[in-house]
Amino acid sequence: MSGMEALVQGRNAVENEYIDFGKLSALVIDDISSMRHAVRSQLQSLGINSVKLASTATEALVQVEANAFDIIICDYNLNNASSGQHFLEHLRSENLLSATSIFVMLTAETEYDFVASAVEFIPDDYLLKPCPEKKLRSRLMRLLDKRAFLMPVLKAINAKQYDVAVRECNRLLGVAPDERRMLDVLRRKADSELAMQDYAMALETFDRAASLRSDVPWIMMGQARAHYALGELEAAAKIAKQIVEMNKNYVSAYELLSRIAIDMDDEDGAYEYLCRSSAILPSAKRFRDLSQAAFLMGKLEEAKSNSLEAIKLSTGSMVERTGDYLSLAQVQVDMGDQKGAIETLEKTARKHGEVGLFGVAKNAILAQAYFDLGDHEKSQKLLERSKSLLANRKNSFVMTALGKSALKAGDVVLGLKMMTEAIQVSGKDEKRIARHVKKSMKDTGHDDKVEDVIDGGRKRILNLVEEANRLMRTAHFDEAYLKVKEAFAIHGENLDALMTAAQLHLLWLKQGGMNEAIVERAKDYLMRLDRLLPNNQKVMNFYRFFNEIVSE
Template identity: 30%
Template sequence: MQGHSNLSVLVVDPNPGMRSSLQNMLNQAGISKVEYAVNSGTAIKQLMKKSYDIILCEYDLGVADGQDGQQLLEDLRHHKLIGLLTIFIMLTSEAVYSKVVSAAELTPTDYILKPFTVETLVQRIGRAVERRMAFLPTFQLIGQGNLREAIRSCIKAEAEHPRYATDFARLRAEMLVSLKQYDEAEKVYREILDTRPLGWAHLGHARAVFALGRVDEARAALEELIKANPQLMSAYDLLARCHEAEGQHARAKEVLENAVAISPHMVRRLRKLGEVALDAGDVAAAEKSFKQVVSKARYSEFRNPEDHVNLVKALVKKGDSQQAGGVVRDLERSLRGSPGLDACKAYATAMLHEAAGNPTAAAAELKAASNALKAASGLSSGMKMALVRSCLDHKLDAEASDVMLSVVNDVNSEVTTDQAVAVFERAGRHDLARGIGEQLSAQAQVLLGVADEKRNMGDVRGAVQSLLEAYHIAPDNLKVILALTGGILRQMNELGWDHPLGELCHEQIEKIRKLDPQHPRLQPITDEYNATRRKYGIAV
């Protein structure tokens, strides 16, 4: 296998005999950079430290952590531990392959059916490397954040590499979804389906239709897809979202229960089932799901203290405070050192005091949770918003406002000023709603001033960062949008083209066009944007 001696390989297999056999095969193929992981947990730890060209993964990883190779692949991609250039080859039996190949939306680069020879392994690795080379120009553009050029690269590659035409079309559709061009993505998926009735293409089409707001159509298509292919697990997840969008939480719960019965080890799906079950008022189902989540995640690299909080919530609703207290103690013991531990423990303890009829102690713990959030990281906006509502119930106005400000000020939260104000309005606290709105508006104005100061000092990157923070707080404020657009253009003109910022700039220009098509700055900004593209040789 000349020319492949520099490839690095991670073998994931619990069987020492198979690991030894694979090493011998790889050595015969001229590949000597081989490392090993005995289960998904050790694989994840190694991939957190370094990347590999190839991952050879056994599908059946044993019962130690409950994950199979497919679920490991989905975790690695979900948490972005492997990139587009990583070759992931699944090693499996023919019986398992027949089930997995139709059930997986996220597929490996290739499957190798056992038993196999060194010649088969060499051939498949060679084929995977050849495929990677065909995709390399497109993957590089994606890595640069230049999705529009990457889409054009896909179109060109579909003609140049007909063998991979469907794969390029799929990648193109996924990038269109990333750019929120759902109507264009829908067309691409439809073109694929006109040629071949592929499960993932039906699912992608339904996802685009759902994003376009045609929930009924997406739901009907997914129901038919699941009938035809009951092993396509991601279809259940999207169907549950359709039912949630229609306010049918009980139906969403039923769909997820069906999915968990087929594939019981995916922690993210179990967690979602628990949340939906609580919304549907099915405390027993929520308890069961969150217990499984806590148990399965115990030895995971992606443990989340919020799972214990959710289990406490279900147990308190059930009226089982004794068991809930045990969960709080387990939370403190098993997640010691977790950055969100103190906030989660205090919030869970507050629920226990509330259930025991001790509002004074509950309020004290809610205050402690609010203070702990200032030093915590990684906690979800959902938990923070729940804490806000609990603080409002206990008339902890300052704490509720502080937590809400921390949520909106987090650029990753996706919670807008309007959504924050709505929480206070629904609680009947019009005074706090008005106050939080005014505070956030004032913060946005302060950030505009900070951006001006940074720009005047020559810190154009810092100015754009402040403008992005202001934009997160006030995404529909025309003054903020204009400032952000101008700041991005200045940065790119001075420091070079930046594809993600260029895309954001284009989005803001279109937003200005919708908000005020006659605005006097719209045409000058559009002209400057096009001139900047021409300056760097980017097609207008």
């Protein structure tokens, strides 16, 4: 018996012991009814009793949200609106898929290559249609075998207990029977570390994987992403470029390169990379990003055509966004196509009504359009309506639209207020929003006030936070608290202010002793931080520190 034969037979003996198909649940997604039923009967022949069927991605989505299937078998060619790949991307990017679910893509094509090798979100396996039952069985057994090995890790990931996941990974690394299993574990470990935002550790894990296997795209992509998160843009770009050199269709690498280019203020480069990724794998989200980038660069024609593509690809599907109509209408107004903008908002997007922030932005953009058409009275009414719908809501895009219509109508006070607030609440998106505000102010002839508005919002908060920090370091806790309170009055969820507030309160408790009110406030800040920055290492440390103090 050769070594290979022994290996194969040994593995079979182990597999058959613990894989009980009767206990598994499966979902089959195919737009052709007879095919759905055929695959179901194959699965039933394997002993899987609980098999659900779905004919569209939307139907499947409902099923996936309600059940954690062990196995999902999805046809690649669903229909014109969305492919199996789009569905998978949606599930993974929205975190809707259980870590314990096995996703298998079924395709009739031998040339799904460009999709398969090009993206970040790949299924656990690809099977060529028709797939004989025997093959289906052996592929599923392998996947289930791998899943069984990783189970404690996958369960921890599902529960979002990434520290537990990492601990389990470390344990499994000690018992991994071969290099392949080791790579499986390292991958989950690195992903968990990324989720905890422990980028240095994640990089170390990816590096370790790279030392086992060179030139593996997911490992290289992980290294690039970790470098990027650590602010090492050049190192990240270097690896991402190596990836696309090896595989010119690797979409995720282009997307990372685009983000790096933006951070390096290379707008054209960023746009170019986005163009490539959406050409390779068109999706509503990619066209949306492209449209936004084009809009901010003043390429209105491109912004419009990409926006139309995004709408075309998403209409009636699970990735439909009302924001697409708003973006398109704003582009149309800026192009001087007021009638087109009105048509977009009043006819095409009629079904979306005036709900929530959509209503605010819709009325604001319509106000701009009617103002340009000379109907100042109607414009004023729409502007008032927009303002009243805004109430206490804060959203950068919406406030920019409202601000722009106010500036157009000559209400400089409201306009500047909206623009300043848009910057203040922009959070992680600050750079992009600042560009949007800048453009809107230039369009309405307020170039001269751009710096004031942008700096005004940002600087005021930063100054207050800085002062609070200084006061905190000299143990002037009461005064420091007044400063952060002032910062919160401008923007209740400013991250710098929240971090400082949390730190201040912890220190206050530590040095000043227990105080109910301070404990309550500290708890509140930590909760808000946790919501805004889930799994953040620093926030977790704060929590730990807080628990220590409180239990003392």
